[in-house]
Amino acid sequence: MSEPAEATTHNTHQTGRSWLKATLIALVFLLALVTGLYLSIVPLLNNWLPPVLDQFVAPGSHLKIRSLTRQQFAVDELDVQPSPDLLIQIRNAELNYHGTALLQGEADSLTIETLRIVASENDTDDNTDSAGSQRSAPDASGSPVEIPELAALMQLPVKDIRVQSLEIELPEMSAHLNAVLQPEHWSLTGDARLPELQQNVEVNLQLQQTDEHLALLAALSNQQTTELLAQLSAEIHQVENNSRADLIFQADLAELQTALPTLSDLPISGKQLALSGSVSSPDSAYWPVDLTANISASLDTDSSTVSDNLSVAGSELTLSVSKDSPEADWSLILANEPISARLITLTDGASDQWRIGMPAQSLHFQCSAEMTRCGFDKQTDTRTGNQVSLSLAGPTELDLTIKPSGQWQANGESQLALSIASNYQQSNQQAEKQGVPAFQLSAQGVLRAALTPEQNWQVTSDEGIAITLRPEEYEGWKVSSVSATVLKDLSVTGNLQNLQRANASDLNLKISPFSAKNSANNAHLRFAPTLLTCTPGELDITDITNALLSDCQLSMRLNDSDWDLWPVPDVSLTGPVRLTMDELRQRVTASLDIAAANGEIRLRTRTEHNLLTGEGAMQWHxxxxxxxxxxxxxxxxxxxxxxxxxxxxxxGQGWIDWQQSNDGIQIKPDMMLRADGVGLIYDNSMTFEGWNAMLALRRPQSGDYQLDAQVSGSKLDTGVPLTNLLARTQTRFPEDLSHFEIDVHEIHTNLLGGRIYAPEINYDSRKEVNSFGVRLDHLQLSQIAAIEKEAGIRATGLLDGMLPVVLTKAGPMVPGGNLFARDPGGVIQYQDDSADALAQADQSVGMAMQLLENFQYDELQSGIRYQPDGQLNLSLKFQGNNPDFFDGQATNLNVNLDYNLLDLLESLRIANDVIEKVEQKYK
Structure with missing residues (x-):
């Protein structure tokens, strides 16, 4: 039994050793795996993250990680492009942290060597968001605003952020800054290039958190001179969801004008711009309804020399903006201290000083809480009221006052009315320099403007601007007050989307009737209403002069008037007048029809005048x-x-050219005037029948005026009829009409059955004496004797001769002319009661009378002398005989006659029956 137990124990130990071995092998493999992963994480991230960023963040993004440890994450390069017009680049960035703190979302520090932000122009519609949807419009309360808790905003997940080089490139500006961001203090310093500035500026932006508020400080300084350009400081209090900012802003305008080209071109030297006040708002609010404010701004100017002849004193302009509660209206007051300027002008070498002044005044605007409606009809208590006044004092005086009233509505029709009142007075001294009468001019009227929500605008004036001119007496002339109305029924419309185009109704200038009197000349001129109407139609604002005056119609008239005893016929002018202004020429053209004397005299004219060159021309018919x-x-x-x-x-017809210069106006005419079939009676003693005349006035280049004339008539009857008259002359005279020269190329007439003519006559008004000869051919003694039938003289024969005529300052004279009878002579028979009486009174006279009863002469000579006073002396020498006296013995007879020719012509006035016949002929 013991052996199985030992076997079992042996197997158990062997199994334990295998597990331990396997565990060790697994731990070694795991350790090796972890070690491999740790060593390869950076290459893996560099391979995996860029495609992810490119697909899910922004196309074209790039990332290169340098290292990743338990305490630091380092990046060599990071490029992110969130949109086509924005690029963010980071170089050499290190994030330091502790493991446990990082798990809680906190890091110790972040250092960036270079942070570059590049933005380009955005072509997308500002009214759509990135998804292309329409932005919602603000409601009646305004735009919703959420104010963040700035103290919490400063609590960044990184305790210390430092950017050694913050590069910002925008379309309108660029900056190179150093940034330090800590929980209680943010700092941005460096230099920047701002729009319109001639050099870079130093930027200093500080945000500091204290126990009670946030303190903001922003300053711009001139990089070259280190002078402060502008500075803004603000204390921001945020308590119980409500924020308040106490602001102080100051700008050195003198330094800004040096740095900014657009400001340096201004004629006025700035001194200082200051703003102070406070603005409050709930953190969750609708602006501008929930805003309350009390802000004051002032603009100070220094004494400035605008030009060599204009200087402006320093002044101050202030703006106050207040709103006591969210329910209250906005109140804006724009005010200025007195402004004065001095202007020096030169006229003909003499200087005039002018003073231009604007008194202390203000404009008060009242706007609704939501800023959708503003009124302009309020008045302040300490200023002159809601108006703008300007005065000009010197040789002339001008006062101008403009009072605005009306209201502006964001979502309805906005209206503005400008009441204009002006008075202008020209002094006698200034009037004398300009050669015009002194006068007073006043104008008043109302212009109204309206703007619809669809941005359609309209400017109207129902009654127009009423103008009254009161001229002073000038060179004996007194002119009544002249009243005029301009821009009556005005209507100009357009749209703010296209400010270059507008449409205008007819522009009218109407001058009421007025008169002018001169007591010295007993003259009285009566002017009828004058009307100038311009039809601009569609206006091109960039070419406003042509648009307004390129299609005008003039109508003016002078009614029947008097000049001393002489009547002045009515004269009317009607027709288009056009002003053309372009780069090459500035001209006025007019095609006027002139009618005078009950419309019997009609003149068609076309006139053109170049305002640049002073050249002009008129064609008339x-x-x-x-x-x-x-x-x-x-x-x-x-x-x-x-x-x-x-x-x-x-x-008649012709042309008139002129050239205007500093020396005056040079006129060059080329015109012709013609009269046909003229019949008239003068002084009931002289009749003209069938008279024609042709006059041509010309002026050769830079020469005197030249008048060519041809006058002819079938008959001129003064008691002694002249027939078949003709005269061709040329007259030359200078521009000042100081003298003239007349060349008579031909002059002749039939008289007493013969002919009178002068071959050539030259007359110069500068000479004391001018002379010429008059030729007489074939004068019939029978017609000479018939002049006075009652004299009882009958004669036959023909006379020829030459009369030397001398023209003097006293009048014409004939120093000695001679007439001779043609062969074979003729007969003189003189017999009437007066001859018998003379024969009985004196024996020698009686013998002469008997000789002349039937004197047959073969030679006759007459000497003629005539004086300027009309005294005529005739010395007659006869040679012949009387067959009935002394048996026809040859006899020489000398007779001297003295009488006044003027009295003789008076006695030979033509009879009334002749005049009646002439009048009847032309009826």
Whole structure:
């Protein structure tokens, strides 16, 4: 029995040894397995984690782990790209921890050598989220806001985080910072490049936790000069789910203007910008309804020299924003201290000083708690009220006041009304310099603006802007007050989505009737209403001048007026006026129809003027106008001029060019005026029949004016009829009309059966004496004798001769002319009662009278002398005989006659029956 027991015991020991051996082998294998896994975990993670990150975190992610121990996790490289426009790169990062603390979610420290954040432009729609769904709009109470507990936010799972190089690259800025984040203190320092800055700035951002509050300090300094640019400090209190921030902000505007090119170009020198106050809000709130605030901001400017002739004194602009409780409205007050400036202008070498001033004033806005509605019609107690005032004092004075009223609504139609009142006065001294009368100008009106929720805007004015002009008396002229209305029934509409386009109704300028009087000239001009209407239609805001003035219509009229005893006919101008402004030219064009004298005189014109070069031109055409005082509405002219217009037409056309310069305006005309079939009676003693005239006025390049004229007439009757008249002349005169020269190329007329003409006449008004000769051919003595039938003289024969005419300042004269009878002579017979009386009174005179009863002459010579006062002397020499006297003995007879030619012409006035015949002819 003992042997089996020993065998069993032996087997048991053998089995135990096998289990132990197997256990040891397993432990060794497990130890070897654990050791192998520990030694290969880093390569495994480097192989497994990048694909996981690339698939589940962000495509293109990259990870390279350096080591993993019980107390440290080290990464050489980590690149993560959560979105196409955001890249995060980490280099040489170490996370230190203890095993037990790590299991509780805490680590000791994290050090990163380089953390780089790169963001590019995002082309996605800001109104959609990453899933493409539409963002929800805020309700009437505002936007929901959750303010985190900042003290808890600073409690990071890592006790000490340090980033040696934090590189941030955004589209509008870049920064290179050093970051230290600890549970009670966060610090970010370094340098940054901000938009528009000329150089980098130093950044200092500190967040400190105390027992009572959080303290925030943010500062920007000039990297080159270390001068402080701007600083913000805030104490943040969070108690019982409510947060309050006490803010203080200061900026050195002088340094900012040096660093910012956009600010350095400003003409005003800034001094300081300061803001202080507090803002409160529940941690779970709707902004801006649940906000309460009391903030004041001020902007100080220094004395500035805007230009060589304009300087501005320093001033202060303040803004106050307050809201006492969540239920209260927002109150905004924008105020300024008095602003003054000095302007020096030069006119003709003399300087004028101007003072520009804006008094202390404020604008008060009241907005609803949700900031969806604001009103502009409140007034403050300590300022001038809700208005903007501006004054200009110097040679002229200007006062301008604008009062805003209305309201703005976020979800409804917003409205704003601007009441405008202005007064302008020009001094006599300034008016004399400009060569215009002194005047006072006042304007007032209301402009209204509206904005719909669809962002459609409209500017309107029902009554427009009323303007009143009161000119002072100028050179004897007194002008009544001129009233005008501009922009009546205005309507301009558009949409904020396209600010370059708008639509406008007709823009109107209407001037009420006014008059002008001059007592020295006894003149009275009466102006009818004037209307200028522009139709812009669709406006291009980038080309606003062309849009507003490229299609205008002008209508103006001068009613029947008086100038001393002379009537001034009515004149009206109507037609389009257009202003064109582009890079190459700035011009005004007009196509005006001018009607005058009851519409009988009609002129079509087209005018163009270049505002840049001062060049201009006008083309005009005068249609046939009847020459009839009654038709022209000028019946007074018949008595004033002693001229009765019976028939005729007036027409013309041409061009006028001009060039404006500092020396004045150079005018170059090229035009023609023509009169056809003119018939008239002058002073009931002179008739004109069938007269025609053609006048051409030109000006050669840089020369004198030149007037070419041709005048012809079928008959001129002054008691001695002249027929077949013709004159061709050329007149030259300078621009100042100081003198003129006339060249008569041809002049002739038929008179007394013969012909009178002058081959060439030259007249210069600068000469004291001008002379020329007049030729007389074939004058019939029978017609000369018939001038006075009652004289009892009958004669035959023909006379030729030459009269030298001298023109002096006193008048024309003939120093000595001669007429000769043609062969074979003729007969003179003189017999009437006066001749018999002369024969009985004196024996020698009686013999002469007997000789002239039938004197047959073969030679006749007449000497003629004429003086400017009208005195005419005729010395007659006859050679011949009287067959009935002294048996026809040859006789020489000398006769001297002296009388006044002017009185003679007066005595030869044509008879009324001749005038009646002429009038009847043209009826």
């Amino acid at each position: 005068l249609t046939e106008a009847r020459l009839d005082w009654m038709a022209l509405g000028l019946t007074k002219m018949a008595n004033l001029t002693s001229v009765q217009l019976l028939n005729g037409e007036l027409s």
